[in-house]
Amino acid sequence: MAHLCPVWAYADYIHATQITDGYLFQRMMAAEWFLERFHLNLLDIKIDYFPYGTHSFHHGSCQWMSIDLCWHLHQICEWGGWSTEFTNLTIMKYLISWNDNPLYPDQRDFFKFD
Structure with a gap:
């Protein structure tokens, strides 16, 4: 699943654009x-960007790993660096998000590249 790795995506982008300026590269790597x-990409597809931040990728990744990859909660917690003792169920706020849109029949279509 290298196509989903942001590090590989950045590396491919740097290679394709031939960026050699260290300052520009550091700026691009900033959150x-x-x-x-x-946010500009969300505006392009007419979605309000206000509720979304970089943490949205943790939400989406956890949901995708749970639903599509059928990962167990322990695996997801290990990936995200969360406790597997399940005393406060932090993982649940990632699996069920307040801004999920039930009007989209299948939100997971965003990861189907065919």
Whole structure:
């Protein structure tokens, strides 16, 4: 699943654009730079970007791993760095998000590249 890895995506982008300026590369790797472009992408597809931040990727990843990959909660918690003692169920706020849109019949279609 290398196509979903942000590090590989950045590396491919740097290679394709032939960026050699270290300052520009550092700026591009900053969360603010990424978030600004992410918000612009959401505007392009006419989705209000206000509820979405970089943490949205944790939500989406957890939901995708649970639903599509059928990962167990322990695996997801280990991936996300959360406790597997399940005393406060932090994982639940990632699996069930307040901004999920039930009007989309299948939100997971975003990950189907065919």
